[in-house]
Amino acid sequence: MGLRTVLTADDVRRALTRIAHEIVERNQGVHGLAVVGLQRGGVWMARELAALLSAIDPQHEVPLGSLDVSFHRDDVGLRPIVPASVTDIAGSLDGRIIVLVDDVLFTGRTVRAALEALNEYGRPSAVQLAVLVDRGHRELPIRPDFVGKNLPTSREELVVATAEGVTIQ
């Protein structure tokens, strides 16, 4: 099967920059924000976004975390589940605005698990969702707040998103 490039590294960089500005605009600054990347694909993107946000407003450092949702999935026991890196959430999330970051939004089940997992760290004042690619095929009522690119795909296709670009197999 062929490999098709949908976004180049430059496209990805531009999309992330745009998302960063949208986040600042929506929240009127970066004060009270925290960026949390989903293991594994969302971690690099969260790191990039946090850096971009801090660059926009150097006065406030934007806390960065990562979240592994393996133990919150609804398909535990149905398929091999192997946790990636250990979840790293420093401090309470009470009252913060959390920007949840993932590379590809597909069925929405991972995001559902992430919303549930976040609850165990506190009660954020809001949770927003940023994704690089929305490929459709949602199985749950979940909609992203910030999208790099809407990408129509078939269910069987594999979408790979990194800082180097986005490809479809």
Add this chain to the structure above:
Amino acid sequence: MKRLVIRGGTLLDQTGERAGDVAIENGRIVEVGNDLKGDTELDARGCIVSPGFVDLHVHLREPGKEEAETIETGTRAAALGGFTAVVAMPNTDPAHDTVSVVDFVRAQGQKAGLCEVLPSGCITVGRAGTQLAPFAELAAAGVHLFTDDGNGVQNPQLMRSALEYAGPLGIVLAQHCEVAALTKGAVMHEGACCSRLGLPGWPAIAEELMVMRDIELVRLTGVSMHFLHLSTARSVQMVRAAKAEGLRITAEAAPHHFTLTDEQLNGYDPVFKVNPPLRTRADIDAIKAGLADGTIDAIATDHAPHAPHTKEVPLDEAPPGMLGLETALALSISELDMPLGQIVAALSWKPAVIAGVADRHGRPIAVGEPANLTVFDPQQQWTVVPAQLASKSRNTPYAGRQVRGKVRHTILNGVAVVANSAATR
């Protein structure tokens, strides 16, 4: 009475091997020759016709544990295994320490009519190791072999006294060799396996110390003695040396002690728990060598049925013992590198002498002799299937094993109690 003829077999007894038919009337052999005719004929082509087998060591469980075996089911298993006489161990409930119990056991055997049951007697009352059983009374009731099997007689003074007292009675004392202080809680052979599995070990020395002690007591008293189920290389070596000195000692070994090692316990399956325990490859080799050179006189099964639920518990809670009657011949033929004549000797006329029944079992195949005979096919392959065994219990350690040698017919007092590998009663 009708004339029964066993046709076309090879006759094998203490006088040698030859082809021939055997005609039987009124419980005795009336003719040995060729092309004999009878009212009933049993096909023995391809088979060995030998004197009936004698098992010095079976647990028939009746009275007391009829859920595991009865004398009827046990003797049916014996007959299917080719045995025309079995010595019933005394560890029933009540034990064989009174005339009424041994009379009952013998009568139950006669009632079933499948195999002659020879009750053993206890050495001590209740097998408790403290007070001698009434040897003379029991001997008068026909008991020849005395043992506390399941327990060794621990007290050396008592054992010495037992031998001295037994001497003039012409009976045989048989020892279960186990120094109990060395086998407290023991579950399996003491060695690498038990160390890894975390189970209390039954060390070889616990058997050997008693063999050693009793050899010296035989030397001291001059009274003969039989060693039950020897299991270690050193035991065989000591018995060999004692016999060479002319001491009046006989010994037996069980098929599981020349076929299975302690590694069988790796899966913690209680079907492999037995007393004395399965030992090592070196011990198996020594037992085989002991049988081959006659140090060990007899193959005895130590047939020990246990109801299934009693073996569905952890290894240390399970009772020791395994079935043996229906597999003894096949395992001997399959595993022992000995001429067939020697195997049959260890199954038939040699144990018949030890059991005190050489007047009617293990006799040469000749006119006028009692017709207690076993006909077996030494080549027939078969697979051990627990559910197909005649014993009331299922605790064979050989489930699924391919073996060679199958009993075709068993003749007890002239009657075919097993014909074509099926019991007739």
Add this chain to the structure above:
Amino acid sequence: MKHLLAIDDLSADDIHRLLELTDHMVEISSRPIPKVPALRGKNVVSLFFEDSTRTRTSFDTAAKRLSADTMNFAVSSSSVSKGESLRDTIETIAAMGVDAFVVRHRSSGAPEMITRWTNASIINAGDGWHQHPTQALLDCYTIRTGLNRRDGFDGLHIAIVGDIRHSRVARSDVQAFAALGARVTLVAPPTLLPPSLEGWPVEVSHDLDALLPDLDVLYLLRVQRERMDDALLPSLHEYSSLYGLTDARAARLAPHALVMHPGPMNRGVEMVADPGELPGSVILNQVTNGVAVRMAVLFWLLGSGGDLSEAS
């Protein structure tokens, strides 16, 4: 893997993966709400034929943090004395719908036997003198974090001191420590060693004092009073004077060395010094790590949907 019966059922890679999974469980345990839904709807039954509040509570806590349902059966008397076979007991409880049995039994091999009578996963929580695999895993985790040895125990020297012969902890620890690359020395009087050490990846010493400065981990086992009745020891006092951890002996340990004990401790016998005063003591860490390790084991058997190795 369906069951956890013994450490030698695990490869070194399996042990590493379980310890990595334990890192996640430690993180979960540190959350404000230390509970995840991973094993919702799974029924975990503790079946303790021998009393052990510590181990039972540890497994219970682990199962609850993963949102499994838990049931406890304490069966104090032996199955035989009740006239019920072990098989009857298992089949009866299994009929209630069980995903995993956590089994503690005073008889070696009982958990392995139980695997034949149920489709549930069996986790050995200690059987006789045989194995206590979750104890060994939590010991490995404690050493791994205590000495910062994430990649294995190559070059570490661990002494296990005490009643090796009757110890399921020792049998599991020897296999686990050796699998991760440690050099293991058993230290005990000959009467408290197994009758044979054939196939054991260990060295043996009867001289604790000579070893002390060289050790990275000193692992003490409980020595019981009953051993004197079997003539295996003259007295606990004599044992203590030869093998007990006194202040003087503790002072001869390397500064980084860990002191471990599976509990419960016999104070004044194998543990003469005050463990609270020992800088290297990680005995309470062992207890804490026990919960996380048991979460990892439960998740591995019931939640990972197969082998961890398949997906990595």
